Amino acid sequence: MAEFTSKEQQFLSFLHEQNAYKEALTTLQWDSHTQIPRGGVDSRSEVVGILSGKLQEAETSDRMKDFIEEMKATSDNELILQAAAECEQVYDKNRKIPNAEYQEYVTLCSKAEAVWGEARNKDDFSLFEPYLSRIAGYNQEFAERFGYKEHRYDALLDTNEPGITVKTLDEVFPELRKSLTGLIEQVQASPVKADVSLLKTPFPTVQQKALCEAMLKLIGYRMEDGRLDTSAHPYSFAINQNDVRLSTKYVQDDFRASVFSAIHEGGHALYEQNIGKDLAGTPLSAASSMGMHESQSLYWEMFVTADYGFWEKNYDWFRSFAPEHFKSVSLDEFYLALHDVKASLIRIDADPLTYPMHIMMRYEIEKGLLNGDMKAADLPTIWNDLMRDYLGVVPENNEDGVLQDIHWSSGDFGYFPSYTLGYLYAAQLHNTMKKEVPFDECLKTNDFASIRNWFTENVHQYGKTKQPLDLLRDATSEDLNPTYLVEYLTKKYGAIYQF
Amino acid sequence: MAEFTSKEQQFLSFLHEQNAYKEALTTLQWDSHTQIPRGGVDSRSEVVGILSGKLQEAETSDRMKDFIEEMKATSDNELILQAAAECEQVYDKNRKIPNAEYQEYVTLCSKAEAVWGEARNKDDFSLFEPYLSRIAGYNQEFAERFGYKEHRYDALLDTNEPGITVKTLDEVFPELRKSLTGLIEQVQASPVKADVSLLKTPFPTVQQKALCEAMLKLIGYRMEDGRLDTSAHPYSFAINQNDVRLSTKYVQDDFRASVFSAIHEGGHALYEQNIGKDLAGTPLSAASSMGMHESQSLYWEMFVTADYGFWEKNYDWFRSFAPEHFKSVSLDEFYLALHDVKASLIRIDADPLTYPMHIMMRYEIEKGLLNGDMKAADLPTIWNDLMRDYLGVVPENNEDGVLQDIHWSSGDFGYFPSYTLGYLYAAQLHNTMKKEVPFDECLKTNDFASIRNWFTENVHQYGKTKQPLDLLRDATSEDLNPTYLVEYLTKKYGAIYQF
Numbered sequence: 002m003a004e005f006t007s008k009e010q011q012f013l014s015f016l017h018e019q020n021a022y023k024e025a026l027t028t029l030q031w032d033s034h035t036q037i038p039r040g041g042v043d044s045r046s047e048v049v050g051i052l053s054g055k056l057q058e059a060e061t062s063d064r065m066k067d068f069i070e071e072m073k074a075t076s077d078n079e080l081i082l083q084a085a086a087e088c089e090q091v092y093d094k095n096r097k098i099p100n101a102e103y104q105e106y107v108t109l110c111s112k113a114e115a116v117w118g119e120a121r122n123k124d125d126f127s128l129f130e131p132y133l134s135r136i137a138g139y140n141q142e143f144a145e146r147f148g149y150k151e152h153r154y155d156a157l158l159d160t161n162e163p164g165i166t167v168k169t170l171d172e173v174f175p176e177l178r179k180s181l182t183g184l185i186e187q188v189q190a191s192p193v194k195a196d197v198s199l200l201k202t203p204f205p206t207v208q209q210k211a212l213c214e215a216m217l218k219l220i221g222y223r224m225e226d227g228r229l230d231t232s233a234h235p236y237s238f239a240i241n242q243n244d245v246r247l248s249t250k251y252v253q254d255d256f257r258a259s260v261f262s263a264i265h266e267g268g269h270a271l272y273e274q275n276i277g278k279d280l281a282g283t284p285l286s287a288a289s290s291m292g293m294h295e296s297q298s299l300y301w302e303m304f305v306t307a308d309y310g311f312w313e314k315n316y317d318w319f320r321s322f323a324p325e326h327f328k329s330v331s332l333d334e335f336y337l338a339l340h341d342v343k344a345s346l347i348r349i350d351a352d353p354l355t356y357p358m359h360i361m362m363r364y365e366i367e368k369g370l371l372n373g374d375m376k377a378a379d380l381p382t383i384w385n386d387l388m389r390d391y392l393g394v395v396p397e398n399n400e401d402g403v404l405q406d407i408h409w410s411s412g413d414f415g416y417f418p419s420y421t422l423g424y425l426y427a428a429q430l431h432n433t434m435k436k437e438v439p440f441d442e443c444l445k446t447n448d449f450a451s452i453r454n455w456f457t458e459n460v461h462q463y464g465k466t467k468q469p470l471d472l473l474r475d476a477t478s479e480d481l482n483p484t485y486l487v488e489y490l491t492k493k494y495g496a497i498y499q500f
Numbered sequence: 501m502a503e504f505t506s507k508e509q510q511f512l513s514f515l516h517e518q519n520a521y522k523e524a525l526t527t528l529q530w531d532s533h534t535q536i537p538r539g540g541v542d543s544r545s546e547v548v549g550i551l552s553g554k555l556q557e558a559e560t561s562d563r564m565k566d567f568i569e570e571m572k573a574t575s576d577n578e579l580i581l582q583a584a585a586e587c588e589q590v591y592d593k594n595r596k597i598p599n600a601e602y603q604e605y606v607t608l609c610s611k612a613e614a615v616w617g618e619a620r621n622k623d624d625f626s627l628f629e630p631y632l633s634r635i636a637g638y639n640q641e642f643a644e645r646f647g648y649k650e651h652r653y654d655a656l657l658d659t660n661e662p663g664i665t666v667k668t669l670d671e672v673f674p675e676l677r678k679s680l681t682g683l684i685e686q687v688q689a690s691p692v693k694a695d696v697s698l699l700k701t702p703f704p705t706v707q708q709k710a711l712c713e714a715m716l717k718l719i720g721y722r723m724e725d726g727r728l729d730t731s732a733h734p735y736s737f738a739i740n741q742n743d744v745r746l747s748t749k750y751v752q753d754d755f756r757a758s759v760f761s762a763i764h765e766g767g768h769a770l771y772e773q774n775i776g777k778d779l780a781g782t783p784l785s786a787a788s789s790m791g792m793h794e795s796q797s798l799y800w801e802m803f804v805t806a807d808y809g810f811w812e813k814n815y816d817w818f819r820s821f822a823p824e825h826f827k828s829v830s831l832d833e834f835y836l837a838l839h840d841v842k843a844s845l846i847r848i849d850a851d852p853l854t855y856p857m858h859i860m861m862r863y864e865i866e867k868g869l870l871n872g873d874m875k876a877a878d879l880p881t882i883w884n885d886l887m888r889d890y891l892g893v894v895p896e897n898n899e900d901g902v903l904q905d906i907h908w909s910s911g912d913f914g915y916f917p918s919y920t921l922g923y924l925y926a927a928q929l930h931n932t933m934k935k936e937v938p939f940d941e942c943l944k945t946n947d948f949a950s951i952r953n954w955f956t957e958n959v960h961q962y963g964k965t966k967q968p969l970d971l972l973r974d975a976t977s978e979d980l981n982p983t984y985l986v987e988y989l990t991k992k993y994g995a996i997y998q999f
Contacts, residue, residue: 021550024543025524032527036535040725041743044523044780051520055554226539244540281543 009081012068015059016084017282022056024240031238031246035230060088061095083466084283091284094160097146106139110412117410126381126399133409134377137370140414144371154371157415161291162422164470167368170418173425173483174361178391180487184494185354188342191498195341199334202326206251206259212322213249213263219315220301221453222247222267223274235262237298239273242281256323257339261302268301269294271453275461290469291416293460295423296430303353303424304431304489305452309496310444312336340497344392346401353424354490355392360421362387363406367414426473428486430460433477508580511567514558515583516781521555523739530737530745534729559587560594582965583782590783593659596645605638609911616909625880625898632908633876636869639913643870653870656914660790661921663969666867669917672924672982673860677890679986683993684853687841690997694840698833701825703755711755711821712748712762718814719800720952721746721766722773734761736797738772741780755822756838760801767800768793770952774960788959789968790915794922795929796955802852802923803930803988804951808995809943811835839996843891845900852923853989854891859920861886862905866913925972927985929959932976 005013026049033045059065065088072085098106113132120129144156152167159165214229232248239245247266252258272288280286288294305311312319316332327335342352348359365387369375375383384403385395396402408416434440434455443451459476467475474480494500504512525548532544558564564587571584597605612631619628643655651666658664713728731747738744746765751757771787779785787793804810811818815831826834841851847858864886868874874882883902884894895901907915933939933954942950958975966974973979993999 017546018550018554021547024547025528025551028528028531029524032531036727038723038725038727038743038745040722041739043742044740047516048520048523051517052524055517223539224537226537228535228537240540241543243542244537244544246537282546 005078005081006076008071009076009078012072012081012085013283015064015068016088016284019056019059019284020241020282020286022052022059026052026056027238027240031230031240031248034232034234034236034238035246035248057095060091065092080279080283080285084285087284087465094147098143102142106136106412109135109139110410113410113412114407117404117407121400121404124398124400124404126404129404129410130377130380133380136409136412137377137414140412141371141373152368152372154368154415157367157371158418159415161415161419163290163468165292165418165422169481170364173481174364174421177357177421177425177483177487178361180483180491181354181357184487184490185342185344187500188354188494188498191500193337193498195337195339196334197338197341199330199338200257201254202324203254204256204324206253208322208324209251209256209259212256212319213259215322216260216306217247217263217267219447220264220267220271220305220449222270226274227270229263235266237266237269237273239270239287242274242276242278242286245270245273261306264306265298265302268298271301271456272297272461275453275457276464277462277466280464280466285465287465289460289463289465289467289472291419292422293426293469293472295420296426297423297456297460299424300427300431300456304427305444305449307339307353308444309336310441312339314445314447337497340494342494344394346388346394346396347405354494357421357424358391360417362391363417367417371414422469422481425481425483425486426469428489429473429477429479429482430456431489432485434459504577504580505575507570508575508577511571511580511584512782514563514567515587515783518555518558518783519740519781519785521551521558525551525555526737526739530729530739530747533731533733533735533737534745534747556594559590564591579778579782579784583784586783586964593646597642601641605635605911608634608638609909612909612911613906616903616906620899620903623897623899623903625903628903628909629876629879632879635908635911636876636913639911640870640872651867651871653867653914656866656870657917658914660914660918662789662967664791664917664921668980669863672980673863673920676856676920676924676982676986677860679982680853680856680989683986683989684841684843686999687853687993687997690999692836692997694836694838695833696837696840698829698837699756700753701823702753703823705750705752705758707821707823708750708755708758711818712758714821715759715805716746716762716766718946719763719766719770719804719948721769725773726769728762734765736765736768736772738769738786741773741775741777741785744769744772760805763805764797764801767797770800770955771796771960774952774956775963776961776965779963779965784964786964788962788964788966788971790918791921792925792959792968792971794919795925796922796959798923799926799930799955803926804943804948806838806852807943808835809940811838813943813946836996839993841993841997843893845887845893845895846904853993856920856923857890859916861890862916866916870913921968921980924980924982924985925968927988928972928976928978928981929955930988931984933958 029045029049029052033042033049037045069085069089069092072081073089076082076085109132113129113136116132117129120126140157141153144153147156147160149155149159150166155166158167158170210229214224217229218224226243227245227247230246230248231251233250235247235249237245237247247263247270249259249263249266272294276286288297312332312335316335320327330338340352342354344355344358345351348356348363351359362384366375366380366383369383370377380403381399384399388402389395408414431440434452438451438455440452443449460472463472470481528544528548528551532541532548536544568584568588568591571580572588575581575584608631612628612635615631616628619625639656640652643652646655646659648654648658649665654665657666657669709728713723716728717723725742726744726746729745729747730749732749734746734748736744736746746762746769748758748762748765771793775785787796811831811834815834819826829837839851841853843854843857844850847855847862850858861883865874865879865882868882869876879902880898883898887901888894907913930939933951937950937954939951942948959971962971969980
């Protein structure tokens, strides 16, 4: 790497200061999810609030603006220019919202989260409705301030998934929906029936944990640069490239909860552990986007450790961790049970075929709220209608319906689509990867390094230096194309359900 | 509590900001000692360095000076005035050392720690000597800048133990030394012999941990406001009053290492958990001094859980956690073995009678280095001479001698005396407490709440609002008096060793 000028070094030091806040905040977040004693919870939110404020202060400071301008005018170092561009984006976005307004919004969301919980408990949407209405209003306002070309919702999509617009999603999602609907119908019509009860048996936590760790090591998660903890919601915490921690949750009689969550989070971690070392300490040392991050977690969860080849090679090994019960479950019964398909009311319980349906209907609602076509008060009815249309099931109450997700109470609009975009990215990347790496052969020998290295070379190493659609195009020589996911799922589920 | 004016509230918010850095730093320190994966170590020091720098920046800022002046001039709230006084002390002290000079010193110490390790491994003091010499020189310089009345070393003592001077220690230590020498000789001459081999037996870590936790709960450590972890060096980490974490270490065949370290750290934790809630978030929410902190850890370790009454009540209970082996060890054999006395070369291996000897000879050396009577180059000889004088044993190499402690390489001068001052404080407080609380009766019923509450009322609650010697005088109606420790040890060891 080129030597830095003294001014460039000052800029990097300034970025390292902000990185120190981020590393501390991520460590505190990990601690809050996995280790903190009950007594420590109360004052933690104040500490996090203060340090986040200091970080934002630096990111939107005049000093930052001066650095950005000076780097753009004087530097010819690529890393410096990319970092300055990233800083400028954050600076511009944050400066567009007046501080006082943002504080009001944060306070509103914090209250809304509590009210959302209460509304769920009482199954009373009307408690939450005024909050949701105001939060949607703020997001309309923010979108106006951020600016957009065609649709107001584009401004929020761009925050989570740069380059993705309503236009893209309105092309991609209907096609995907149609294909998935067909697949789900074929599965439902198939004489083949999965029996998930075969997977449910007491499985001691200590053995589940050993299995999770062994599987993480198998796929190449560097345990010495991370750790596996327990939390209510599985998560990954990227403190820095050499300290990426994971958490999973243990369900006593269903090992799938811990193992597939661990692998999912492990996929996120493989991304973070393999970002280019030259980006460390800068804001470029992060994933390209939410969706690209999700592509990596879904990849290892769905495309690798849910592949028949994986279990053909490893089912006996799995049994060495598992209770006796699995001795009487054949490989094929086990694999079929892992691929049960069922329209569920709850997003987080959904399988790979129905999950995108949950996302796409939420996309409809967010878009409607943002452009004013829908009103918060009408959401319970709209929700149930969409559930009927998309999945053919209708919740009996709002707790299992419109109130099921925390996202909107936290103000997370424009975030849901990334889950399905990640799935599409994963399938498209998989399609190209298979041409360059003998995937099926790799599974036969547990050679995950070859697979992982392809992703490191084509995705991980770039961190945030490439936007997701550029990354995808550079890796696959093609724009976003939902065909690959549909083809993959058709082939996979066709083989399992014999259609 | 009185309402605060708006200016007072601004000052408190400013203090809460600094408190946020402290809580984050303590959490990072806890993480570094107990949880961090190997890969995370490298960048952690940069993060800690940056956040510590931000904290110091705030503590020595013009804004801080303005607040201090304004509070002194306008506030009549006691808490505010005490907090301002504490801030002023920190401000003044830090401003007396130019930033560049302090940075040089920190860098020197960081190198010196590594060289100290190398010198130990090679048993070559000459490697470390130039570093020690320079570190002592800096400390002379710092002491001059801080200012003092009589002895240069007073300036460093005052940093750790406000109010303690060379004059005090030169009165107290010789008397203590004489008495301890007499006691050690009597123990050595006694026909009673402790057999520590009785305590050494394989003791599974999981059982040791259960015992540690049970004993901590017994003495009143609030487990829901803390946690017990494992680290190479036992430690306590006070993140805030409701999150005080402990660590201990496990030695497979000697339970004393884990249990008495846990109790020692638990004593520190009882102090921190019981500081007045009104002080939270201010710099007054801390122990009065290093020595007063140590008085509380030593108190629970030495005066409570090493008391005969404690084991008379709890030995059978202890056996329920312990291996079969202890069924054949009687209470009296067990208790005697816990009170083995032996002049050791190594400070951290020393027993309660010989430990202060190690401290007092280090005090002689620090004083000599600071006032220029001793030179770093002569320390190996001086050390061995002092060991012979104080304890009658002489190390065969410098690793077991002058190079055994990390303190001087880290620049910790003026810190050692606090260990023995804490012991003296503990004995003096114990003497008064026993007049107000039926100590022996309490041990018979495991009523540790009465004992603990006395300390909370007389010590803990005040946090840093009282200096250690004031705290001691207010609690015991007397100035520091070493007689109480000598009397206590004479009575205790006289009973055990029959003299």
